[in-house]
Amino acid sequence: MMRLFVSTIMACAISNCWAQSQRTATRQEAEYYVNAYAAHYRVPVALVRADGAGAHTIDEPAASRGPQ
Numbered sequence: 001m002m003r004l005f006v007s008t009i010m011a012c013a014i015s016n017c018w019a020q021s022q023r024t025a026t027r028q029e030a031e032y033y034v035n036a037y038a039a040h041y042r043v044p045v046a047l048v049r050a051d052g053a054g055a056h057t058i059d060e061p062a063a064s065r066g067p068q
Helices: 002-018 027-041 045-049
Strands: none
Touching: 027 045
């Protein structure tokens, strides 16, 4: 029984070592997705890449604000 337990633990450990870890997206993949998104939604690539640091908000028109 102990031999079966040890064998099972060893099999799990070995299969865990063989498992492929998640890889991060490469720059080439990121470029592909940026270009695909921009093409699909028909927006400039610069807009897709925008990080929001320089984003400006647009105020609502005065008519939609209600009485003041």
